[in-house]
Amino acid sequence: MVNSSLKQLSYKLFPGQCLLCLATTHRPKDICRGCEQDLPWLRTRCQRCALPLTTDALCGTCLKTPPRFDRCLACWEYGFPVDGLISRFKYHGDRASGALLGELALTAFKNQSADALLPVPMHWRRQLRRGYNQTELLAAQWGTALDIPVLRALKRVVATPTQQGLSARARQRNLKGAFTLIKAEQVYGKRIVIVDDVLTTGATANSLAAILRRAGATEIMVWCLARTP
Ligand SMILES: [Zn+2]
Ligand SMILES: [Zn+2]
Structure with missing residues (x-):
């Protein structure tokens, strides 16, 4: 404090x-x-999942098994020194780092339009311990800047163990039943943006996108600060 x-x-x-x-x-x-x-600005990348590539194209994974979301936009490649700033923001309560990253990242989203932003929810127990959810802070900042409402329609109902060090398949399994949509009517027929800090395997975004798709969202984007190579 x-x-x-x-x-x-x-x-x-x-x-x-x-x-x-x-x-x-x-x-x-x-x-x-x-x-x-x-900063490691993300330039050429997969047009669907933002994976850094040598040319703008579709990555092998997206060609074979496309993700459940339509498109991911990220501002940086996850690496030095963005990784350090993100961890200061995420784990050490450094709001100045978060505000800076959030502001710079707006350049990646400013020409986009969407009906609502949905921050990736954190389990209430973890949020209580940390005191804040970094994706909610980002969504609030981006929502204000771009005049897009922020919805808190998603809830994390299972306190899943950390995803770090797990394979893509294990991550997906880890997330089974982890999220629930509490206000389905708010996403029906809407273009929704899932707000996350870093997109790694996309397992979290995929789980959420599947739920939103079932609830009738017409377009699902992911906006995040950084994409892991
Ligand atoms: Zn400097
Ligand atoms: Zn891809």
């Missing part, structure tokens, strides 16, 4: 300090121009 208010205070006192190299940025952004340019 003390730690997070100290962080907020220092953020207010010294605006425009680069969160990566600590240099003064001389602009109302917490990243300097050099560090911003050096």
Whole structure:
């Protein structure tokens, strides 16, 4: 608690300090121009799942077994130093990192249109322990900036063990029955965006997309900060 208010205070006192190299940025952004340019911006990628590729095309997985969502948009390739900023935001309560990533990522979504944003839900027990859900913070920021409503129609009903280190198949199994849609009528006939921080195997997004599809969502996109190579 003390730690997070100290962080907020220092953020207010010294605006425009680069969160990566600590240099003064001389602009109302917490990243300097050099560090911003050096971020692992996602350029050529799979047109469906945003997997980094050498040309804009469809990846082998999407050709063979397309995901349940229509399209994933990501801003960066998951790697240094974005991975560090994401973990500061996700696990250490660093709101400044989250706000910066969220703001920069908007460049990837600004020409898109959608009816609603749905943050990937966290189990209430984990959220209680962490104090916040990073995908809800991102959805709130993007929703405000792009004027798209944020729905809290999904609930995580099973506290699934962490997905880290599991194979794609094991991840999918791990998520069986993990989510439920509490307000199905809110997604019927709508173009929905699932908001996540990182897309790895896509198992979570796939599970959610299947539920949303069954409830009558017409288009399902995933917007995330970073995509693992
Ligand atoms: Zn810098
Ligand atoms: Zn793909």
